[in-house]
Amino acid sequence: DWAGAIEDYNKMLALKGEDATVYINRANAKAGLQDWRGALLDYNRSIELNGLIDGAYYNRANAKLQLHDYMGAIMDYNKAIEMDPMDSASICNRGSAKILLNDKTDACIDFNRAQELGDSKAYDLLQRYCQ
8 A cells, every 4th residue: 555655654754854764665655656756756855864774776776767867877776886786686777777878788797797696687688688
């Protein structure tokens, strides 16, 4: 019940004041409803309040990807990877953003690295784009 969750997070923010975790959770609920712009606003606020919350940059990058902001997505995936160099999902998704920008060479490097780290999507992406 994404809409119900959003209502609950709105109440939490009203009662508790600004809280980075509540913003990221509400953003995730908005993403569940495919409200990418609303999610992006909440991810932005969450990062402004606490840029170290697990998943904040990765999730914001995913929202940017959905909004066709491929360079913005790559920048956020870079930040997520900087925070966790073993984050295979961020590496793989960064490769997908690079494919959308017609940067096949760098995308295939990311897909290879993600596969080495055990990402389940990377093998299929390698087969599709890097043969």
